[in-house]
């Protein structure tokens with residue numbers, strides 16, 4: 001159960017504490033933030049509403065701890081990360097329980113998220129040892145006008161304090177995808193968890209605490225993003241921001257100072273279906289890609305662009321599968337569970353109603369109970385409907401019928417987003433041409449978009465992000481190159 005056993009010290013009374021200087025503390029604000037269970041729509045947990053003064057102190061300790069950590073041998077950093085990964089996996093049950101209650105993630109998927117996060121931390125440790133143990137050696141005479149009088153040695157050095165802000169939908173996994181790379185690279189880490197998902201994150205942080213990381217190296221400040229977010233992201237003590245979420249990220253990039261940014265934002269992933277596609281495979285992937293976790297995934301299939309000649313058959317096959325989806329509470333491992341908040345459910349409903357008013361075809365009856373929205377395939381969507389462009393982040397999938405491949409590519413590229421996309425065809429040559437033409441960070445051929453495995457590069461073009469994630473890329477992003485140049489009095493040529 002949450003807040004019991006090894007997690008007892010992270011809660012006092014009804015309110016979970018925040019973490020700084022190796023200790024769990026209550027905020028001087030005396031205020032708390034409620035976390036609403038999306039299923040019951042009542043308060044499930046409470047977390048501290050940290051003050052700006054507390055944020056200042058957290059960043060000060062973080063700065064001090066980082067200096068020592070940067071002097072800690074790489075193998076020792078890796079050893080501690082492996083330990084944290086093992087502790088996290090050992091305590092997967094209570095952490096998964098928090099995910100079920102805070103974000104209504106189906107029970108089995110919640111466990112999978114925690115286990116995947118442990119694996120991610122271990123992989124960071126291994127990859128860090130490999131790539132941070134290497135540098136470059138350059139000689140000067142490859143550039144015109146130079147003789148071999150300069151030897152340049154480069155290595156990767158930490159940035160300092162990394163601020164990590166994950167979103168609600170994978171709070172643990174997207175937190176560790178920032179924590180692991182930051183720590184192995186010698187940085188300290190300040191985590192601002194999403195409000196929905198904060199308690200799962202606090203439990204995860206306790207696993208790092210139990211692993212024995214130095215005081216101040218990891219901190220976790222809680223509070224509403226709208227209240228402490230700007231103060232954190234514009235804080236002069238922060239040396240790098242790794243953010244995953246929605247449009248908030250665009251605002252952060254405009255406000256943040258001269259610090260490296262890693263932004264993983266929204267998507268409107270298109271699924272282009274050609275006439276020769278295996279329609280059973282496509283239907284299975286639309287179900288998995290569009291409706292898993294009720295569509296609340298950045299890489300969910302968010303628009304199907306299908307050739308008119310096979311559209312009827314595809315819609316029929318998808319509908320048959322939609323009918324089999326189990327709708328209900330996350331505790332019962334239902335496929336479709338309540339979306340994260342009432343405002344989110346209202347937004348999804350607004351998109352569906354707009355499409356209906358403008359003449360789209362609902363393949364199922366629209367049904368909603370509280371935050372629970374029944375899965376809905378919307379056929380005959382046209383570009384004048386909001387659902388053709390906006391990210392619903394819910395269990396509704398629009399279908400646009402197209403008459404040419406160019407039409408599909410054009411729709412995909414006209415989007416502000418450019419996260420992922422997918423194409424279904426048996427013709428690999430066409431698939432490659434379409435993949436090259438799609439303006440997205442990744443294109444999946446014959447499978448739905450997906451972020452994992454976690455060591456694959458993952459990036460969005462346009463409003464979908466800045467930089468690239470994936471373990472190796474994140475480690476590199478959280479370091480800077482440092483050069484030392486040895487100047488020789490006379491040119492020196494090996495074997496010369």
Ligand code: NAP
Pocket residue numbers: 165166167168169170192193194195196223224225226228229230233244245246247248249252264265266267297298299391393419460464465
């Ligand atoms: P969100 O509303 O942008 O929130 C993301 C995080 O930002 C939360 O921790 C939130 O805290 C915090 N925040 C809010 N206002 C802030 C501010 N002014 N300054 C700093 N931080 C602030 O996104 P969400 O609703 O949690 O997640 C859904 C979105 O994330 C979707 O658009 C989805 O596509 C995107 N996403 C992208 C990826 C990717 O890798 N590309 C992966 C997953 C999700 P509070 O919760 O306290 O408000």
